[in-house]
Amino acid sequence: MPQVEQSNETRRSAVDRTVVQVAEKVRVADGVVTLTLTAPDGGRLPDWTPGAHVDLTLGDGLSRQYSLCGDRWDAHSYRVGVLLEPASRGGSRYVHEQLEPGHVVGLGGPRNHFPLVPAESYLFVAGGIGITPLLPMIVQAQLLGADWRLLYGGRTRSSMAFLAELSAYGDRVAVRPQDESGLLDLAGFVGDPRPGTEVYSCGPAPLLTAMEAACAAWPARALHTERFAAAEQGPPVRTAAFDVQLHRTGRTVTVTPDVSVLEALGAAGVDVLSSCRQGTCGTCETTVLAGVPDHRDSLLSDDERAAGDCMYPCVSRSCSDRLVLDL
Incomplete structure (x- = not known):
């Protein structure tokens, strides 16, 4: 999947964990509400850039990721849009049916795995709630x-x-x-490759698959996509157990085929901050010091996968007998 290349510094920025209060809840379309979030003391919230998302910790410990779609220059409030998913695992239903102004939720982030890169022109394609990360990008493009x-x-x-x-x-x-x-007539909208043009798309998986086909003739990094659900992955490279060595302590944890690296670490008492557990949010990113990861996330570009210096232990595994992680 073609994605924008990001620096390690960008990907590994610190994740702030705090609380925010729901200041406003507005129905903006059938099955879609927006939440305006503020600090309980009215203070400043962390800065963010177009394409960023936050983790919200909702009732019963549910953690869900939502793109920021408000005014990035408003230092005291965030806005997110939430679609009521028919097959909700609890998060969107909780937001729509139980969350009300005055309620407090946990906040993680913001983080940005979908940044707007400088360009002379942009083509944006949104499907449904995929419009949310593109709204601040449009504002930015207009300002520039x-x-x-x-x-x-x-x-x-x-x-x-x-x-x-x-x-x-x-x-x-x-x-x-x-x-x-x-x-959507994607081929007609995208057209032939044009120098200086970047293409951004967010929406359901079929749309993103169709966008990849429509942009097949474009340079590999011209198309930037963000997935709300994990991309389909083939079987893991190896089915045997492997060892994870923790560089900071020298301890070794064995990962069997029936558990994820994240689960094996947790069972051994090693706390790694995580959220989506699907390889889409980036919360659990971990530095790899040795060994060859089997990347199974929906975030890293081909170049970043080839570098092999980080992984997402919620879904990724190992190609080698041993991985050494900076834990």
Whole structure:
């Protein structure tokens, strides 16, 4: 999957754990609400950049990731959009049915694995709630005077959030509900490769797969995608157990085929901060000092996988008999 290359410093920035209060909850489309989050004392929240997301710790310890879609220049509030998933594992249902203004939730981040890189022009493609990380990117592109266009699809017009905000941009934005226009014409929108143009897309897995096909002739790093669900992975490279050596203590933990590296570490009393456990959020990123990781995440670029200097132990495993981790 083509993704933007990031520095280790960007990927490994510290994750702040704090609490925020729900200041406002607004229904913005069928099945979509926005939450405005503020510090309980009214203080400043950590800065963020377009494409960033936060972890929210909800009822019963649920932790879910949501893209920041508000005003990045407002230092005292965050905004996130939450879709009520039909097959919710509890997070979106809790937000829609139980979370109310005045309630306090845990906050992790922000972190950014989907940053907006400098370019002369941008093509943005959103599917449904995938519009959320693209909203601040559009604002940034507009501020910088870059040329840009957005193709925004959804099931129905009433299910598509933020249409009023986007209407201010006129014909730069093409709104295409499926019940009115059918499937998105991705090939027609993207067109032929153009120097200086970057393509950003976020939405359900079928959209991202179709975007990869539409951009097959583009340079490998021109397409940037963000997944809300983990990409399909093939079987692991090895099915036998392997050892993980903890560099800071010299201790060795054996990882058997039936558990993840993260689970094996936890069972051995080694605490590694984690959230999604699907290889999509980046919370558990760990430095690899020796050995060859079997990368099974949906975050690292091909170059980063080849470098082999970090891994996400919630899903990734080992190609070698031993991994040495900076733990």
